[in-house]
Each structure stands twice: as structure tokens, then as C-alpha cells.
Amino acid sequence: MTTPFYITTPIYYVNDVPHLGHAYTTIVADALARFHRMRGDDTRFLTGTDEHGQKVEEAATKRGLTPQQLVDQVAPRFDECWKTIGIDGYRFIRTTDAKHKLVVANLWKRIRERNPEDIYLATYQGWYCVGCEAFYTESQLVKDGDTWSCTTHKKPVAWIDKERSWFFRLSKYAKPLLAHIAAHPEFIRPTQYRNEIVSFLEKEELRDLSISRTSFAWGIPAPDPDPEGLAHVIYVWMDALTNYYSDLCPDGSLESADAAKYFPHAIHLIGKDILRFHSVYWPAFLMAAGLPLPHSILAHGWWTVRGEKISKSMPATRIDPVTLSDALAVGPLGRPIGIDAMRYYLMREVPLGNDGDFTFESLFGRFNADLANDLGNLVNRSLTLIGKFAAEFPPVCDDAQFAGGENPHWQLETHAFQATNAVARELELCAPSKALEQLWKFIGQANRYIDQTQPWAMAKAKDPVLGHTLWCLQRSLWTIAQMITPVLPSTSATILGWLGDAAPARWPIGAGGRVFTLAPGVLATDATPSVLFPRLDEPMQAAIVTKVAGEYAAGAAPAAPAPKPAAKAAVKPEAGATDAPAGPITYEDFAKLELRVGKVLTAAAVPKKDRLLHLTVDLGEAKPRTIVAGIAEAYKPEALVGKQVIVVANLAPRKMAGLMSEGMILAAGDEAILGLSAIDHDVPPGTRVR
Numbered sequence: 001m002t003t004p005f006y007i008t009t010p011i012y013y014v015n016d017v018p019h020l021g022h023a024y025t026t027i028v029a030d031a032l033a034r035f036h037r038m039r040g041d042d043t044r045f046l047t048g049t050d051e052h053g054q055k056v057e058e059a060a061t062k063r064g065l066t067p068q069q070l071v072d073q074v075a076p077r078f079d080e081c082w083k084t085i086g087i088d089g090y091r092f093i094r095t096t097d098a099k100h101k102l103v104v105a106n107l108w109k110r111i112r113e114r115n116p117e118d119i120y121l122a123t124y125q126g127w128y129c130v131g132c133e134a135f136y137t138e139s140q141l142v143k144d145g146d147t148w149s150c151t152t153h154k155k156p157v158a159w160i161d162k163e164r165s166w167f168f169r170l171s172k173y174a175k176p177l178l179a180h181i182a183a184h185p186e187f188i189r190p191t192q193y194r195n196e197i198v199s200f201l202e203k204e205e206l207r208d209l210s211i212s213r214t215s216f217a218w219g220i221p222a223p224d225p226d227p228e229g230l231a232h233v234i235y236v237w238m239d240a241l242t243n244y245y246s247d248l249c250p251d252g253s254l255e256s257a258d259a260a261k262y263f264p265h266a267i268h269l270i271g272k273d274i275l276r277f278h279s280v281y282w283p284a285f286l287m288a289a290g291l292p293l294p295h296s297i298l299a300h301g302w303w304t305v306r307g308e309k310i311s312k313s314m315p316a317t318r319i320d321p322v323t324l325s326d327a328l329a330v331g332p333l334g335r336p337i338g339i340d341a342m343r344y345y346l347m348r349e350v351p352l353g354n355d356g357d358f359t360f361e362s363l364f365g366r367f368n369a370d371l372a373n374d375l376g377n378l379v380n381r382s383l384t385l386i387g388k389f390a391a392e393f394p395p396v397c398d399d400a401q402f403a404g405g406e407n408p409h410w411q412l413e414t415h416a417f418q419a420t421n422a423v424a425r426e427l428e429l430c431a432p433s434k435a436l437e438q439l440w441k442f443i444g445q446a447n448r449y450i451d452q453t454q455p456w457a458m459a460k461a462k463d464p465v466l467g468h469t470l471w472c473l474q475r476s477l478w479t480i481a482q483m484i485t486p487v488l489p490s491t492s493a494t495i496l497g498w499l500g501d502a503a504p505a506r507w508p509i510g511a512g513g514r515v516f517t518l519a520p521g522v523l524a525t526d527a528t529p530s531v532l533f534p535r536l537d538e539p540m541q542a543a544i545v546t547k548v549a550g551e552y553a554a555g556a557a558p559a560a561p562a563p564k565p566a567a568k569a570a571v572k573p574e575a576g577a578t579d580a581p582a583g584p585i586t587y588e589d590f591a592k593l594e595l596r597v598g599k600v601l602t603a604a605a606v607p608k609k610d611r612l613l614h615l616t617v618d619l620g621e622a623k624p625r626t627i628v629a630g631i632a633e634a635y636k637p638e639a640l641v642g643k644q645v646i647v648v649a650n651l652a653p654r655k656m657a658g659l660m661s662e663g664m665i666l667a668a669g670d671e672a673i674l675g676l677s678a679i680d681h682d683v684p685p686g687t688r689v690r
């Protein structure tokens with residue numbers, strides 16, 4: 001018996017086309033669905049479009065179209081956008097589908113049958129925001145002069161004067177809702193949103209809700225006749241929320257096997273803007289109808305640009321996800337990798353639930369440090385080593401090397417085991433950024449394994465353990481390639497292809513909980529990998545900014561990185577030093593420089609100094625040197641241990657951040673794109689560089 005997993009996104013309004021905010025929700029839902037599919041869960045993923053209501057009717061009128069013409073034009077653009085950015089395995093619902101309309105009418109009827117007093121006729125008078133399609137009290141609005149405005153859309157709200165309407169007795173459900181939330185702590189997630197709703201239900205008197213409108217016609221007709229003969233359409237939120245249920249009812253009846261199977265497992269992923277509709281109105285309707293409630297409401301924060309929410313009504317913030325992913329498709333592998341980079345940034349940068357400001361600086365930082373450097377280097381180094389040495393030292397597992405204790409092979413296996421559990425746990429909890437944090441920890445450990453074992457030195461020494469070492473590298477790469485699948489599906493498929501594994505992605509847990517015991521078949525040993533994520537240098541960054549932000553008015557686009565000097569030493573240059581060429585120097589001038597190969601023994605962050613790392617470096621002298629280097633933005637301390645660097649060994653010692661720095665490390669580039677001078681094979685520490 002497989003466990004059902006049912007994830008939904010909001011159904012988006014069709015008064016405009018999709019932007020990065022919509023893409024964020026859909027991408028997170030896609031990643032969670034991919035994870036559950038990999039685990040063999042019976043996964044259902046639903047998105048779609050919300051096509052009725054005053055807002056859509058007004059947008060159609062503005063464009064000289066009928067509402068039906070407008071929705072038929074715009075709804076496919078959402079579907080196309082999701083296909084273009086690789087969203088997979090979803091069902092797409094439209095609220096103008098006949099079956100959906102039938103289910104909404106059936107829900108209304110069911111509430112009347114079960115609780116006849118819950119739906120009644122009365123008169124509505126008050127404020128309405130067409131942008132939110134919501135009724136507001138003055139305490140929920142802001143006043144500017146004589147005008148009341150909605151806090152989300154920052155636009156004036158409309159006064160509805162004594163409109164006859166059907167009401168839903170929402171007030172009756174405050175206590176049952178509080179009881180349900182108390183009994184199911186995971187019902188509204190993350191905690192800050194549960195607290196918000198609990199406080200709303202406890203402190204504010206829940207008022208009955210108007211659930212029909214008579215002043216426009218674009219909606220589902222209310223099933224109950226009005227004694228005065230007025231034509232009512234059902235309130236668009238009652239109509240829209242029902243999509244999560246109606247998609248499970250193939251013949252329009254509320255009694256359906258799919259609904260019974262999936263709906264109690266439903267996770268409604270939404271933006272925080274529509275939390276109240278989902279965690280108060282929707283469960284109250286379901287309670288009134290005697291239907292089960294969804295498993296949970298999972299709310300995320302807003303993506304902003306220069307602090308302003310990305311939204312349809314703010315054109316200057318409206319980043320197009322297709323343009324962005326195309327702009328990031330800089331490598332030989334093209335668009336799929338651009339899409340993966342966008343997905344990675346959105347899911348890694350901000351913990352689900354928090355707001356995040358989109359900046360090119362943070363995007364390029366993530367791209368270069370995490371994708372090009374950490375992941376890209378690991379893939380490249382591992383496959384290159386396997387390609388170079390596997391013929392002589394075939395990758396095979398030598399169980400004797402897993403005897404436990406301190407040896408690096410056993411440690412790597414332990415780390416792999418911990419990572420597969422930790423990453424899965426975070427994804428089960430719907431926390432992609434934490435999952436990625438755990439995954440990148442393991443990528444760092446695998447990179448360190450190469451530094452520690454030094455396969456090139458083993459090859460030179462004809463060490464027979466090299467075969468086992470290559471096997472461990474293959475297995476850790478395979479494990480990582482599987483685990484990145486939910487977030488980086490194309491990258492994963494590419495790496496698995498290089499490893500010769502064409503089977504569908506699956507979560508890497510082996511027999512008895514061991515990871516490396518799961519042999520995925522014969523893995524290729526001669527793959528020549530191409531670059532997955534090329535480092536974005538300044539011209540590439542500038543081209544991406546122009547492509548994505550080109551259409552914005554100056555000053556409104558997301559912040560672009562400030563131009564940087566062409567090169568910089570890893571520590572601040574001495575006073576008077578510049579990047580400009582100094583002109584030819586004599587050999588004697590050059591000979592004054594004592595450049596030596598050093599091996600990093602330890603590396604640690606320097607408290608309160610974001611750029612600096614405190615290193616100890618072996619220069620083949622009696623005592624390792626202390627070196628303070630400004631490379632923290634490009635290298636994590638653990639990635640440096642064991643690395644060979646070139647050190648200016650005769651630079652006068654200098655006090656930095658309270659430490660006496662006894663040398664300078666040569667480096668190329670700047671901050672996130674910084675690279676340390678490398679030597680392509682093992683050289684004894686202290687060797688002079690000429």
C-alpha cells in the first residue's frame with residue numbers, strides 16, 4: 001500500500017499572465033511532488049486557474065472581450081508557462097469546467113441539506129476589494145483622506161450599498177476551527193501562520209460571510225432561488241476553494257473514491273496573502289458540508305523586488321520566470337540548467353514561510369558558490385578522477401575499508417547515510433531550503449573526501465585502495481545526483497546519465513539503512529562531463545541583468561551587483577598597490593618574491609569579519625604559518641582543508657582582525673567568483689614557485 005500525497009497550488013487569477021511569484025509556489029509544489037514520487041508515494045499534484053468573479057469580468061470589459069474569451073486566452077498561458085519551466089506531472093483545473101461548476105453547486109446544496117440554517121438571505125453593506133475579491137471591515141483597511149484602501153493592492157476599495165446576498169453562517173465555526181487547529185498542530189504551517197489565525201479567531205468576532213453577488217453575472221449561479229427573483233452568482237472564493245475537492249470528483253458527485261483517498265492528505269500550498277480564505281473559510285465550508293478537512297495549509301511568504309511585493313499590479317516588479325530561466329541558461333546544457341538554477345535559488349535562498357527580496361547579487365552568489373563551485377567542482381573532479389584512473393584501478397567496493405573507525409571511506413559512508421535521512425526528513429516537513437542546506441553539507445564532505453584521500457597521489461603510489469576510493473566517489477556522486485532530483489531535476493538526470501544510470505530517480509536508501517550498499521548497476525567510468533554551471537563572470541552577469549531587467553524603468557528593476565574591480569588579492573593590498581599594470585619589472589624584482597606551495601591544515605571563520613578566514617598553512621617549515629585571508633565569501637572553511645595554495649612567504653607579517661598574518665595567499669577574481677591558485681598535482685609543502 002503506497003501512501004497518498006496530494007499537493008495543490010492556489011488556482012491563479014486569469015486577469016494577467018504568470019510572474020515569478022506564481023512560479024515560486026508552483027515550483028515548490030513540483031519539487032515536493034517529485035520527492036514523493038521518487039519515494040513511491042501515490043502522488044497527485046494540482047494547479048489551475050480561477051476564472052470567475054468581478055475582477056475577471058472587469059479585466060475582460062477593459063480589453064473589449066467577453067469573460068469567456070478572456071479566460072480562454074489567458075488560462076492556457078499558465079499551463080504553457082508551467083510546461084516551459086519544466087513543471088511535471090500536474091493536473092490543471094479551470095473553474096469554468098462544467099464538472100467543477102457542478103461540484104460547487106453540490107457543495108452548496110450539501111451545506112443546506114446538512115445545516116439548513118447555515119445559508120440564509122440578508123443584505124450586505126460594506127467595503128469590497130475587487131483585487132482580493134474580499135469583503136473588508138474598516139479595521140482591515142487603511143485610510144488616506146476620504147479614501148479607504150486595501151493593504152495588499154494599495155488601491156481604493158469599493159462601497160457595496162445594501163446588496164441582497166446569500167450568507168454563510170461562518171460565525172458558528174470559530175470554536176470548531178480552534179478545536180481542530182489545537183488537535184492538529186500541523187494544520188496551519190509554518191507556526192507563525194498558525195499563531196496568526198489562532199489569534200484572529202480568538203480575538204476577532206467571526207462575522208457571517210456573504211457568499212453570493214447580484215451586481216455582476218460572471219460566476220456559477222447559486223442553486224437556491226431568490227424569492228424576489230434576483231439572479232445570484234456564487235462568491236468567487238467559495239467557487240475557487242472548491243477546486244481542491246472538485247478535481248477529485250470525476251462525475252461531479254461529492255461521493256468519490258478519489259476524494260476519500262486523497263483529500264484527507266491534501267496539502268494546500270499558498271502565499272500568505274490568502275491564508276485566511278484557506279484556513280478559515282474553506283475548512284468551515286467543509287465542516288458545514290460534513291466533509292473531511294485537508295491535511296494542512298502550508299503558507300509561504302512573498303518575493304519582493306526592492307522591498308515591493310512582486311505582483312500583477314506593480315509592473316516594475318513583474319519578473320517573467322521564462323525570461324529569467326532563459327537568461328540563466330548560460331552553459332552548454334542550455335535551458336534545463338537555467339531552469340534548475342532558478343529553482344535552486346528560489347528554494348535555497350529563503351526558508352519556506354519567510355519573505356525574500358529578489359536581487360541579482362544573491363542570485364549570482366548562489367549560482368557561483370553553490371552550483372558552479374560546490375556541486376560543479378565535485379562532479380567534475382569525481383568524474384575526471386574516475387575517467388583517469390578507473391582502467392588501472394577498477395571501482396569496486398572493498399568491505400575491509402568500511403571496518404568503521406576514523407578512516408575517510410567509512411566517514412563518507414556515515415555522512416551519506418546521515419544526509420539521505422536528514423534531507424528526506426526536511427522534504428517530508430516541506431522545508432526545501434533546510435533540505436538543501438543538509439544536502440550541500442554532504443557535497444562539502446564529499447569534496448573534502450577527495451582532498452583527504454588525494455586519489456592522484458594514490459595513483460602515483462600505486463595504492464590498491466584507489467579502486468575502493470573511486471567506488472566511494474561514484475557512490476557519493478550517485479547519492480547526491482538522486483537527492484538533488486526534486487530541486488534540480490535536469491542536473492540530476494545529466495549526472496546520472498554520465499554515471500550510466502538511466503533508471504527513474506529513486507531515493508537512495510539501501511538495505512538495512514546503508515546507503516552505499518545500494519548498487520545501482522554498473523556505473524560508467526569513462527564519462528567526459530561538460531560544465532554544468534559555468535561560473536558567471538562580470539560580463540555574463542551584466543548580460544543576465546540586461547535580459548531580465550531590461551524591460552523595467554530605470555531604478556525599478558531588482559538591484560544589480562555593483563561593478564567590481566577586475567582583480568583583487570586575497571588579503572587587502574598594501575597601501576599604494578593598485579590593479580593597474582606597473583610596467584615591465586626586472587628578474588631581480590621578481591626574484592625578491594618568495595612564492596611557495598602551502599597546504600592548508602586548518603581553516604576557521606574569523607568572528608565578526610564576514611570576508612576573512614583564519615588559516616594555518618604548512619610551508620614545510622618547523623611550524624605552520626598563520627594566514628588571514630579575505631576569501632570567506634568564496635570558500636567555506638571546510639572546503640579549504642587539504643588544498644594546495646601558493647603563498648607569498650616573505651611578505652612582512654601584518655596584524656589583521658587581532659591575528660598576526662604571516663603571508664598572503666594568491667587568488668584570482670573577486671568574492672563569489674574568487675578562485676585559489678591551484679597546482680594540478682601534489683607538490684611537497686614549501687616547494688618554491690618560480
Ligand code: ME8
Nearest residue numbers: 010011012013021022025050240241271302303310
Ligand atoms: O489569489 N511572492 O490568485 P492570484 C510569492 N485566485 N508568491 C506569490 C507572489 C509573490 N510576490 N505573488 C503571487 C489568487 N504569488 C486566487 C487564489 S485559490 C483557491 C484562489 C502566488 O493569481 C502565491 O501563491 O492572485 C499567492 O497566494 C498566489 O500566487 C496568488 O495568485
